[in-house]
Amino acid sequence: MKEFVPVLKRTKLFSGVGEDDIGVMLSCLGARLLFFKKGEYVLRQGEHLSDILVLAEGSLHIQKDDYWGNRSILGHIGIGEIFGEAYAAPESGMLLNDVIALENSSVFFFDVKRIITTCSSACRFHTLVVQNLFFAISEKNRSLVQKLDYMSRRTTREKLLSYLSEVAKKQNSPYITIPFNRQQLADYLSVDRSAMSNELCKMRDEGLLEFEKNRFKLL
Amino acid sequence: MKEFVPVLKRTKLFSGVGEDDIGVMLSCLGARLLFFKKGEYVLRQGEHLSDILVLAEGSLHIQKDDYWGNRSILGHIGIGEIFGEAYAAPESGMLLNDVIALENSSVFFFDVKRIITTCSSACRFHTLVVQNLFFAISEKNRSLVQKLDYMSRRTTREKLLSYLSEVAKKQNSPYITIPFNRQQLADYLSVDRSAMSNELCKMRDEGLLEFEKNRFKLL
DNA sequence: ACAAGTCGGTTGTATTTACAACAGAAAGGA
């Protein structure tokens, strides 16, 4: 577990906490580290959760499949990102989405009660972590609003442009790499893959952008 | 300001705190109470925010208008609800949406720094309020995910059904009242009003539901 | 190297939606 302390140090949750202190907090917070093989479910729709999760290694998708096999991708989780935090609250109902490992992944589980209940002992940084948690959830909240903004666009083209330009803004470069292949991007934006593929090519022909696989250049 | 203490007592933010203690905390937290006339902007897109807001009186819409006048409604705020919390974090950028008063409204402003920075003085319940804030943001987060679920549906009918049945689940009754008129509901679900109106009538003719104005009965 | 599977692009058709325009009912103001 200690091997991932440098990873944790760079996360929003432990921002401002030194590596030594993180090591102490791991036991103070009762952290557990679980490993998931590619394709395995980290969390399943309908489950109850009382932990906040941090991805230490690998990558994940938060997604949902309906009875007819239609998939909807809510988001992508990269190394160091927090997830599950919205469902860790005691009165929160069950999970609405699955979380699935895209590759072999390691995940930290922190019992939410032990985070928000400040312990009186050695954890000097406990208060800081609670604040960090607040900021992290705020940020997640904003990114959900951002996604609602993509999704509220009426046409596939508008959805693509608003998504891609937002990614470019975040990565601060017109050259962007997205964590989705075509089918996944379509599931993320809730559009038809073939129509989206078609639209992307039209936009390329019109000189709006260039792409190759999951790398795009906005013009 | 004191007149709204009973309202605050019933909010998520002050859950578990007695009225007397709320009175003390109002000054401890440096609360401000602002009044807005019907139609006025409470917050504007592009502004920066360092407060968490609680609606004491009236009702609000969180919405966004683009250059062509197309409106997108993110959500409705009722009495006692918290808003703005996602943008109060120091590193959060500017607001992505407007907040507008649907009727004459009163809004509490709480400086977020004074909430998350526990004061050493009299506020016995400060820690509780921080936890409440965490749960409130979690809940907001879940409702955003819920909205993304409506929005990910491909057809107007599916959007309507998923939204209305979710409201029925929340209100725990097949008779529901929604805080939107037709145009607002269309802006909330990001569909065309006339097409939606058409679809609603088809669904009524098929016996799926009944409605009159903003009151619906699911069958 | 081969076979099987995945991925991205293309096309045609049926379905669905957006848009515009209009009309009756209801609500609000003078």
Place this chain on the structure above:
DNA sequence: TCCTTTCTGTTGTAAATACAACCGACTTGT
């Protein structure tokens, strides 16, 4: 009360999307 405005439903047409089917390029595993 009358007039104006808002709200809701209706219709027709143009545009966009979903769906299915197919192909070639590329990957993966044996």
